Amino acid sequence: MPNKRSDSPGNVSRKSRRTAYAVVLVAAGVALAPYTSFPVGIAKINPTQHFINVLAAVLLGPWWAVLIAAAIGAMRNAMGVGTLLAFPGGMIGALLAGVFYRVTRSIYPAAAGEIIGTGFIAPLVSAWVVSPILMHRAIPLLALVPSFLGSTTAGALLAVLALNYLRRLGIVDSRPLR
Numbered sequence: 001m002p003n004k005r006s007d008s009p010g011n012v013s014r015k016s017r018r019t020a021y022a023v024v025l026v027a028a029g030v031a032l033a034p035y036t037s038f039p040v041g042i043a044k045i046n047p048t049q050h051f052i053n054v055l056a057a058v059l060l061g062p063w064w065a066v067l068i069a070a071a072i073g074a075m076r077n078a079m080g081v082g083t084l085l086a087f088p089g090g091m092i093g094a095l096l097a098g099v100f101y102r103v104t105r106s107i108y109p110a111a112a113g114e115i116i117g118t119g120f121i122a123p124l125v126s127a128w129v130v131s132p133i134l135m136h137r138a139i140p141l142l143a144l145v146p147s148f149l150g151s152t153t154a155g156a157l158l159a160v161l162a163l164n165y166l167r168r169l170g171i172v173d174s175r176p177l178r
Contacts, residue, residue: 021059022068025052029072030079037081040147046076049086050155051162053094054114058107058163059172062098069094084134088125089148093118097156107163111156119149 029052036048049072056065069090076082093114100113123144131139166172 018060018064022056022064025056025059025068026071026075028052029068030075033072033076033079033081037076040150045147045151046082046086047151047155047158049073049076049090050093050114050118050152051159052155053090053118054097054107054111054156054159055163057094057097057101057110057114058159060098062095062102065094065098066091084130085122085126085144088122088130089118089151092122092125093152096121107160111160114156114159115149115152118152119145123148 029048032048033046037046039045049069052072053065053069056068060068070087073082073086073090076086077084094117096113096117097110098113101107101110103109123141126144126148127139127141131137163172
């Protein structure tokens with residue numbers, strides 16, 4: 001027996017809207033990846049990924065943001081414009097951005113969460129777990145921090161500017177789609 005509350009037209013519309021936003025964000029992240037990814041040391045940085053992470057975190061919440069980051073990372077790797085470092089680099093920042101936004105309801109902490117997650121935590125995971133176990137090579141931590149930090153800072157700042165502009169236009173509401 002279907003749950004009348006969860007299958008109401010309003011809920012179905014919200015679910016469809018969240019899915020549509022996610023599809024558009026993944027498509028944008030994948031479509032822009034060949035043009036915005038470039039190597040810096042061992043990593044291929046992609047500020048667009050971090051821009052998308054903050055948008056997804058604010059618009060959809062932490063779990064959708066992580067899912068979107070994983071999908072973009074997988075497709076970037078399949079296209080040859082990413083490395084395995086894209087997974088911790090995108091997903092950890094997306095999670096923290098979503099959690100920080102959920103707690104504060106402000107885009108600035110969301111951007112800070114992206115920068116902390118990708119710029120400081122993801123290099124640790126990349127250097128100590130992903131690189132030696134999955135890539136079978138040692139990557140010095142200090143080789144990753146500057147590239148991850150530069151990429152995420154640029155993307156997060158662009159997202160803050162975009163979200164402020166979209167809010168001023170009345171296109172984006174201050175509440176995430178739930």
